[in-house]
Amino acid sequence: MSQTYSINIHRLQADLQNLAKIGFDHETKGVNRIGFSRADYEGRLWLMKQFKALGLEPYMDGAANVICRLGDPDKPAVIMGSHTDSVPDGGMFDGALGVLCGLEVMRVIKEHSIDLTYPIEVVSFSEEEGRFGGMFGVQSFCGQIDPAWITSVQDTNGIYLKDEMQALGLEPLDALKACRAPETVKAYLEVHIEQGPVLEEMNCPIGVVEGITGVFDWSVCLIGEANHSGTTPMDKRRDAFMGLTKFAQQIPRIIEDHGSDISRITIGKVDVLPGFTHIVPGEVQFSLCVRDLDEGIMQNLAQACREVLSSIARQDNLMFEYEEKSWLSPKHCDPEIVKLLGDQAKKLGYQCNFMPSGAGHDAQFMTDLTKTGMIFVPSIGGISHSPKELTKWPDIEKGANLLLQACLSLAA
Ligand SMILES: [Zn+2]
Structure with a gap:
């Protein structure tokens, strides 16, 4: 009826x-x-x-x-x-x-x-x-x-x-x-x-x-060394921003290997420090927002992000720190x-x-x-x-x- x-x-x-x-x-x-x-x-x-x-x-x-x-x-x-x-x-x-x-x-x-x-x-x-x-x-x-x-x-x-x-x-x-x-x-x-x-x-x-979808937000920090952009040779740099770009490039692969077709990873905010044209970036702070409908997949993505960031930090002589700001299931x-x-x-x-x-x-x-x-x-x-x-x-x-x-x- x-x-x-x-x-x-x-x-x-x-x-x-x-x-x-x-x-x-x-x-x-x-x-x-x-x-x-x-x-x-x-x-x-x-x-x-x-x-x-x-x-x-x-x-x-x-x-x-x-x-x-x-x-x-x-x-x-x-x-x-x-x-x-x-x-x-x-x-x-x-x-x-x-x-x-x-x-x-x-x-x-x-x-x-x-x-x-x-x-x-x-x-x-x-x-x-x-x-x-x-x-x-x-x-x-x-x-x-x-x-x-x-x-x-x-x-x-x-x-x-x-x-x-x-x-x-x-x-x-x-x-x-x-x-x-x-x-x-x-x-x-x-x-x-x-x-x-x-x-x-x-x-x-x-x-x-x-x-x-669940979502977690991290505040991530890569620390290298600020130095003169003219006198520091390219192979002697500890450029934190270059570390960030390497990580960003890896995002599609992280999702392919550990995520699902509805996984989303976003770097929405970046601060490059000290933030001056003639200084090699000594530090980058950025947000990382990760979403999926499966909490296990969210955990796998978190683990993969940690591993990739650690490995980039090792290769580029950087330090890597992060803080989990929130985790919504x-x-x-x-x-x-x-x-x-x-x-x-x-x-x-x-x-x-x-x-x-x-x-x-x-x-x-x-x-x-x-x-x-x-x-x-x-x-x-x-x-x-x-x-x-x-x-x-x-x-x-x-x-x-x-x-x-x-x-x-x-x-x-
Ligand atoms: Zn609404």
Whole structure:
């Protein structure tokens, strides 16, 4: 019976366009709803208004997550969500899409008075984009937040989270009250733009996410000897930068020998010291970011990077040091929900691709709390975090319809 229902793309399109007006910059054409800014908060109030217009009672929890429930107040809920904050000059789909697809699904269920065995909830998690590092809203929701961090953390401009919250009339430590017990949640579903080129290149409208890749960050240092660039012969140098270039050249081979086809290794930031045109670089400090969906492969890649760096250091008479700044384990979507999404996509006649997510999402924390699934829709040109972010409306319609069917299978 569930196949007879479908979402209304015109309503969903209007919602996305209306929310995009909040925090819109007419010069850059970007959406600016940075976590806990005035515009972000306005976006949350706008969302609450949409739920109220349906005769529902949304609320903001202690972490400023906007939550609205339909159905039994006591049973565990099927949650649909994502985030409505943005990066500076972001696009209109990243995050907003998952929340507004949830709103549209709730509308369809309400207007057809569809009987639910389990209640459904829509959540807009706060501060997903990491202005303060981490994902404040969903971490609070999953009970993975430290009170000392809440009161001490600052953004890169030195602004405190607690001050931003207080300026909006929020009590920072109330975030601890946002924690949900696992028995209050039945499942979590999130629609999101892919933010990569895979689906568009395959001409495939739907991605079913199998997991969110783990990532570790190292701060690496190669130390040689600074010296005069004119008088030091080439074979007498201890040039730290040359050591770095040799390592960078080895990255494809490291992945080929120890990684998988979804491994990613990136050197994103390099400091060459002392950093002067006429001095042989005595030291390089660089970041190394490694991602994969398999923790064992991440460990193998770490070992291979260590070995290659040590061997280059030996050959080039350099010293090698590194510090592991963070290690986030890969998170897997629930196999039953992955299967359900694949089966429902097939029923709807949508081609779908099972794939990992290279980017972080609210869903990665939800995997610790409940059975989690994610639906990707294609990003044109693989572009996101940009005013140029774009997904075709027919693809959005398919993503939202798949969410509706999955939600009905889990809740009705
Ligand atoms: Zn996002």
